[in-house]
Every structure is written in C-alpha cells, then in structure tokens.
Amino acid sequence: MKILLCCAGGFSTNMLMQNMKKVIQNSEKLNIEDFDFTAIPADSLEEVIDQWDIVLIGPQVSHKTDFIGTLCEPRNIPYTVIDKDVYGSMDGATVLKLALVTYRKHQLEQGEN
C-alpha cells in the first residue's frame, strides 16, 4: 500500500511517517515491504498524486481539503484529514489505522457501487 502524507512543508508529516514505519516494523502481522511512504508539501501534490493509493492530510492544511479532493476524486484515490490531537502526539499507530480503515472503507464502497 502506498501512503502519501501532505502538510505545509512536508517536515512534520515526515516525522509522522517515520513513526508509522516504526509501527509496521514492530508489527508481526504487517510487512514493511508491502508499504511505501512519502511526505510532501500539499502544493506539490498534483505532480506526484498518480502513484499513490491514499492521501493523508495534515490538520494545518485542512483548508486545502476541497482542493485535494478535486485532485483525488477523479483518480479514485481516498483521502482523509488527520485528527488534530492524533497529529499533535505524532501517533503513528493511530494514523496507520486511519489509513488502513479509510482505504478499506473506500474499497468496500467501490464494491457496493
């Protein structure tokens, strides 16, 4: 699964991304080779979005959610804003859960329609 994180400069989502990687490394059920990550500034989303399965948005750029939606929806890529408290504690496990759940939900919706 290819997870793309975006915030203003790509710095703080990069930290979060490292924490998510650690969670996968410590997990026995997930394999790090099945995952691919990147953290970028939201401004450069348009250039790279095609290669990713899910977009996670930092709360500090949540005002761009509509714009990000216009990029994701035609490509059928699910996206979601990370909760402020979870973001603040840099909680990689919860964000990874969020990514997996959002992706799964998207798959289910696709199946139904």
Place this chain on the structure above:
Amino acid sequence: MFEKFENFMNKYLMPIAHKVDRQRHLAAIKSSMVATTPFMIIGSFFAIIPALPNMIGEGNPVSQFIISNADLLDLPVTLSIGFLSIYVTMMIAYYLGNHYKLFIPGCITLATFAFLFVSVNTVEGGISISNFGSKGLFAAMLVGMVAVELYRICKEHNLTIRMPEGVPDFVSRSFELIPTTIIVGGTFILIRYFSIQLFGELPPQILTKVLAPLVGSMDNPWALLFLNFWICLIFFFGIHSSVFGPITRPIMATFIAENIAAMQAGEAIPHFYTAGSSSAFFGFTGAGITIGMVIACLLSKSERYRKIGQVSLFPSLFGINEPILFGGPIILNPIMFIPFVFGGAIIGTLPMFMMDWGLVAKPIFDPPYVGVFLEGFLTNGDFMSIVANLIQLILTVALYWPFFKIMERQELGQEEEKINQKKIFSKDEQDILGELDLDF
C-alpha cells in the same frame, strides 16, 4: 464568546486562505520563489568569501587564493543572485504552464524571451545585466505570468500553424509556436517601446518605483510586528502561514539580494527582513516561539503533557512546532490565544527591533535549516544573534508558564475521569479495524 469569535474567523479567514492557496498566479509566485532557495543559499555563501581576507589577514595562502581569484569566486554570486529574475521568470512559466497543461518548454522559452525584451539594457559592446537580479524581480513575475497567459489565449483561439499528419510531433510543436512567439515577442517589444517613450525607463524600473512603498514599508520593525501578528493569528486558527508566501517571499528575496549587494559594496546593510532572519527569529523553535510551552510541558505534573513535551522538543530545535501546536493544543485553545498570538508576535519580532536599535547585525546570509541558535548566528555572523535567541527563550518560558498552569490544573482535574478517550474511529470503522486484525 470564544466560540463566536472562532466561528467568525473560520467563516472569513478559511475561505480567504483557501482562495489565496488555490489562486493559480499566487501559487506560481510562491512555488517559484521556493524553487530559488538553493540559489539564494549558494549565492549568499559565496558573497561572504571575499570578506574573509579582511577577517583572517592577507598574508596567508587562503587569503592569497581568494584575492587572486576574486573574479572566479564572484561568478557564483552574479550567476545566482545576479540572475535571480531570469530563474524566477522560468519557474513562474513552468508552474503556471503546468497548471494550464501547456507545452512546458514553450512556456519557459516564451516567458524568458518576453522578460529579456523588457529588461535588457543595451550598453556599448553588449547588454547590461543590471535588471536580471533583484531589480527585475517583480517584472519577472508579471512578465512570466502575462507571457504564459498570452500563450494560453493563442492556443485557445487556435493561433497556431497546423502541420500535415505524419510530421513528427516535436517538429510540429515547434511550428505551432511560431505565431505565438511572434505575438508574445511583439507584445513585449511594444511594451518596451512605449515604456521608454512615455516614461524614459524600462518596465522593471517603473514597477520598482510603483511597488517601492509596499516593499519599503516592510523595512520597519513595527510593520514586521504587524505581519508576525497575522502569521500567529492565522496559525492559531489552524492555517499555516505559507499563505502569505506570495507577498512575503519576493520581498524577502529582494531584501537579501540588496543586503548582499550592500555588503559587497562595503555599504551599510539596509534590511532586516530576509528568509534567514524570519526563519531564525520569527520562527525560532517555530512560529509563535512555542518552546516556552514545550518546556512547561516537559516539567508538568501531568503525564499527558510530559509526553507531548517529549514528542515536541526535538522538532522544535529545527523550527517545527506542529506537534506542540496540535498536541498542546495551542491551536484553537482560548487559554493559549494571548501567549501564542500576541506573545509569539512580540517575542518573534524582538530581534528585528534589536537590529533596528543597532544591537544585532542585519542579515546577509540565508542559511539552510541548521537548528536553533546556529541558524540565527549564520544569518549575520553576529554573536548577538545568539543572545537575542536566548532572550527569546527566556521570555517565552516566562510567558507561556502562567497560561500553561491554568491548562494543567484543568487537565489534572480531568485526568482521573478520562477513561473514555476521544473517539477517532466511528462504529463502522471500529468494525473494519476488527476485521483487519492488527497487532498495534
């Protein structure tokens, strides 16, 4: 009361931030200025080298090398900062062309062609590059945008030469651009002609004069305090300050280029506000100078706050404060409004006032991210920068401490009854999580 205020701000601030971010021309300006960052770093680094013989004496081999190769060592400065406007024109053309999905090489060549038409001064035996640096910056942005817009209009109206089928794509592309090139080139040569006939000057000079009050007004610590107040205010409502980029970045780039030119000419350094000084002082440990809150958290009796402090400390040292902003939380937290918005603006701008009073040297270098204290020192090579950062550190702790204690008291009261944590996942999502069967 706070809720009303919050609703009011969300209603009016969010849409503005959203519009600024999405506006294609402003977005192109911001991105193009970001793209020049490496040039500014390398350029300002090389600008310092000729000053070394004065600092370490002229008798040694290093100084001898610098003195005898002055022309060569000056070239990186001329070709980076001295040609800034050319690069900005190209980058604007790239980003805007990319937005419109135009043929990018065409956008870049057309825009550069157009910029050269309005900025080149002919001198005996050649052309002068005096408008290619910071003087041409605003013209570069405008010309780059207009050239790409003209290209787009030409394309929409099919002002192109159609080659017969079977002609290779890259050949037909070049022919397609011939009418466009004539239109763009013609437009800008006319602008040049009328500009000289009517005003006796080239467009970059006219633009500089028109924009001088706006740019010049940023050279005042009170104006910077006002700007910093807005940066903190919008961040308090969860919007990153990068929305100011289209206005602030060109001004910062102009200022650092002029500061470097003044240093090379041995004149007094004129400006405070550069990318380096704004990052090292406005953004000391992050906008709003939040290290005071981080330290208060680290020393807290509450386990939750200690943990937030630990997570936030290391990134703070590199000016990244999202963990404490969202984790504290500081953002949208009424108790934190005064220390973050007013305190952060005042403490962040204090070093600029110290520059104004002559206590701290003005910036001449845009260093890359190197961490707190060192970054401030590198902007001007003045040890007083470290003192200024230390004063900021002391003030921020003193300021955040009492407000934090109010929050801590509330938190400690709640901590015991805090069994049902905030629910991130809905009922359906919990089910999916169960189905996914994770082990973390």
